[in-house]
Amino acid sequence: MKAFIDEKRFGEKVIFRNAVFDIPRNCRTAILGPSGCGKTTLMRMLSGLDHDYAGHIDGLPELPVVLFQEDRLSERISVMSNMMAVSPDRRKAERILADLSLGGEGRSPVHELSGGMKRRVAIARILMLDYDWLFLDEPFRGLDDDSKRRAAALIGESAEGKPLVLITHDRDDLPLLGVSSVIELG
Amino acid sequence: MTSTIQASKAARAGAIAFWLIVWEIASLLIGEELFLPSPLAVAARLIVCIGDGVFWTSILFTLSRILIGFILSLLASAAAAVLSYRFRLFSILADPLVRIIRATPVASIVILVLVWVRSRNLSVVISFLMVFPIIYTNILEGLRNTDRDLLEAAAVYRMTAMRKARYIYFPSLMPFIESAVSISLGLAWKSGIAAEVIGLPSGSIGERVYEAKIYLSTPDLFAWTVVIIVLAFIFEHVFLRFVKLIAGRAAS
Numbered sequence: 120m121k122a123f124i125d126e127k128r129f130g131e132k133v134i135f136r137n138a139v140f141d142i143p144r145n146c147r148t149a150i151l152g153p154s155g156c157g158k159t160t161l162m163r164m165l166s167g168l169d170h171d172y173a174g175h176i177d178g179l180p181e182l183p184v185v186l187f188q189e190d191r192l193s194e195r196i197s198v199m200s201n202m203m204a205v206s207p208d209r210r211k212a213e214r215i216l217a218d219l220s221l222g223g224e225g226r227s228p229v230h231e232l233s234g235g236m237k238r239r240v241a242i243a244r245i246l247m248l249d250y251d252w253l254f255l256d257e258p259f260r261g262l263d264d265d266s267k268r269r270a271a272a273l274i275g276e277s278a279e280g281k282p283l284v285l286i287t288h289d290r291d292d293l294p295l296l297g298v299s300s301v302i303e304l305g
Numbered sequence: 306m307t308s309t310i311q312a313s314k315a316a317r318a319g320a321i322a323f324w325l326i327v328w329e330i331a332s333l334l335i336g337e338e339l340f341l342p343s344p345l346a347v348a349a350r351l352i353v354c355i356g357d358g359v360f361w362t363s364i365l366f367t368l369s370r371i372l373i374g375f376i377l378s379l380l381a382s383a384a385a386a387v388l389s390y391r392f393r394l395f396s397i398l399a400d401p402l403v404r405i406i407r408a409t410p411v412a413s414i415v416i417l418v419l420v421w422v423r424s425r426n427l428s429v430v431i432s433f434l435m436v437f438p439i440i441y442t443n444i445l446e447g448l449r450n451t452d453r454d455l456l457e458a459a460a461v462y463r464m465t466a467m468r469k470a471r472y473i474y475f476p477s478l479m480p481f482i483e484s485a486v487s488i489s490l491g492l493a494w495k496s497g498i499a500a501e502v503i504g505l506p507s508g509s510i511g512e513r514v515y516e517a518k519i520y521l522s523t524p525d526l527f528a529w530t531v532v533i534i535v536l537a538f539i540f541e542h543v544f545l546r547f548v549k550l551i552a553g554r555a556a557s
Contacts (some may be wrong), residue, residue, distance in 0.1 A: 204472035205463075
């Protein structure tokens with residue numbers, strides 16, 4: 120995928136001007152940089168969520184899945200209902216939840232979970248889906264080391280042979296997901 | 306927790322007992338049943354009424370019509386709110402209509418509706434019309450307040466319309482639906498019975514209330530008022546429990 124961004128701005132603030140980003144399909148890429156440098160904005164353009172820019176992107180994903188920076192869970196319903204919302208495969212959902220140490224939480228309303236548990240549910244939910252590109256925006260935010268490793272292993276397994284784009288400000292996340300290509304912003 | 310609930314119930318019972326005593330004292334001071342019957346006289350009248358078959362048929366008559374009007378209104382207003390949310394033109398067209406219905410006094414609507422429908426079905430139409438703006442406005446507000454981020458995620462995760470409705474819109478709407486149902490149930494009762502008192506459909510609670518008035522039977526009037534309050538209370542609690550049950554099912 121190659122993005123030719125002539126200009127991307129929010130009001131008066133220019134985020135990118137005359138920028139070219141090359142994201143290889145055959146390896147995992149990280150977009151690194153400090154907060155506010157435009158990582159999420161670039162991810163939204165690359166995943167096809169944001170079309171409001173001057174320029175064009177060759178090879179836009181047809182079936183992208185995005186793990187957003189926010190958990191974006193339906194808080195009033197149970198963990199399992201959030202999983203069922205994206206796929207009816209209950210067995211798969213149970214297996215993924217168990218793998219992320221959420222086996223006993225299927226019936227728990229999301230609003231009763233801790234921040235780290237919600238993050239794991241958000242990760243579990245994307246693992247239910249089929250995709251051709253996977254975009255992860257700060258995927259391990261709020262997770263302890265053990266949960267981080269476990270989640271990274273599951274994501275790595277799910278994204279086997281598929282392009283993956285990781286947005287992070289933490290270089291320690293790169294080896295966890297086997298990232299071999301890096302774009303530095305800011 | 307349990308002791309707090311018990312204390313709250315005891316406080317409520319105490320408040321009711323206090324006002325019953327005030328009522329009894331006021332009734333004794335006035336000393337004229339025509340103006341203010343005592344709680345005991347009303348209770349005695351109520352017991353007599355309960356033993357009468359007409360009492361139950363009147364309740365059934367009114368309850369069934371108000372319930373039908375309420376349920377039809379709930380369905381129609383929910384559908385209209387969804388259409389308004391999806392189609393701006395529909396929302397623009399519906400807005401003045403909803404405002405007019407909300408602002409028009411019940412008595413004016415009752416008299417107008419009596420021109421169009423038989424008085425037997427008056428309370429169906431009135432409870433329908435009184436409830437419609439409340440539920441429509443609340444559901445539309447709920448739909449418009451649905452989390453945009455969640456809807457974007459739903460699009461990325463390719464959720465079907467049915468799944469979006471069940472897992473995103475419905476949970477997000479529940480507080481709005483509960484609030485609307487709670488407000489509108491009481492209104493359906495008040496307006497439905499007020500309509501019956503004006504239109505006098507034969508065999509209704511409204512007709513019983515009207516008869517109590519013209520025969521100057523104040524204990525009857527009070528007894529029927531107590532019945533209406535109790536029915537409205539039961540109606541509200543049963544319906545809200547039903548709504549919460551559905552919400553619980555959807556959430557699990």
